[in-house]
Amino acid sequence: MFDIVQAGYGGQGTLCGALGVAAHFFNLVAFDAQKTYVAMVDDLFQWYSRTSFPTQRFDAIAHFPKQVQRLAKSPLCHISVSQWTLAAGAEVTSKQKKDRCAKVTGEVVYQTVRMLNAYVDGRYVAARYPFAEENAACLACHGADDMWHDKDGMNNQQGKMTCVLCHPHLAK
Ligand code: HEC
Numbered sequence: 001m002f003d004i005v006q007a008g009y010g011g012q013g014t015l016c017g018a019l020g021v022a023a024h025f026f027n028l029v030a031f032d033a034q035k036t037y038v039a040m041v042d043d044l045f046q047w048y049s050r051t052s053f054p055t056q057r058f059d060a061i062a063h064f065p066k067q068v069q070r071l072a073k074s075p076l077c078h079i080s081v082s083q084w085t086l087a088a089g090a091e092v093t094s095k096q097k098k099d100r101c102a103k104v105t106g107e108v109v110y111q112t113v114r115m116l117n118a119y120v121d122g123r124y125v126a127a128r129y130p131f132a133e134e135n136a137a138c139l140a141c142h143g144a145d146d147m148w149h150d151k152d153g154m155n156n157q158q159g160k161m162t163c164v165l166c167h168p169h170l171a172k
């Protein structure tokens with residue numbers, strides 16, 4: 001069912017497919033009046049962007065243990081993978097890269113199951129990440145920092161990705 005999410009959905013390099021699948025499970029399990037499923041997506045995607053991949057959790061069963069690690073910086077497959085291939089000197093078609101992405105997927109599944117277990121036990125609390133603080137300079141004018149667009153601002157941008165990653169010329 002989820003075969004199509006590979007390589008950022010059909011090889012498009014858009015959203016990391018593991019995140020896309022996890023989001024569906026949040027929607028299925030945590031679809032409540034408080035919109036916990038949205039908080040969980042936010043939590044997982046922000047965590048992903050701030051994680052250095054691949055983690056070493058699966059090294060015992062990996063083909064290439066102790067791989068170079070790089071910060072994903074974004075939930076986008078293209079950005080997450082490219083940071084890593086540049087650092088590792090690996091081609092995107094290499095076995096090393098496939099091993100890296102298998103570990104990333106395993107780590108995302110691990111975090112997802114951990115979060116869902118906490119939710120079902122009634123002890124899930126969304127982690128807080130400093131997205132708004134980091135991008136305060138941009139969001140102060142552009143807003144909004146959430147998909148519901150219920151805050152002040154020009155409201156001419158949608159998203160919670162790090163602004164200067166794609167707009168570096170606007171960074172101070
Ligand atoms: C003091 C208010 C203010 C701040 C702070 C600000 N902007 Fe803007 N930005 C504007 C205005 C006003 C425009 C012009 C909007 C228009 O023409 O519709 C603009 C335009 C833009 C545009 C489209 C045109 C272009 O120049 O490329 C982008 C992209 C943009 N801003 C990104 C950012 C980012 C990223 C940050 C943070 C690093 C930021 N802005 C901070 C007010 C601000």
Ligand code: HEC
Nearest residue numbers: 135138139142143156157159160161162163164165166167
């Ligand atoms: C993954 C890349 C990426 C990220 C991350 C990103 N942007 Fe953009 N943004 C773009 C592109 C591409 C455009 C279109 C630029 C163009 O057509 O000149 C754009 C356009 C804009 C515009 C113009 C929209 C309009 O209606 O005038 C604003 C404002 C803007 N971005 C602000 C932001 C802010 C604020 C953030 C952080 C919360 C952000 N962007 C994060 C890629 C990105």
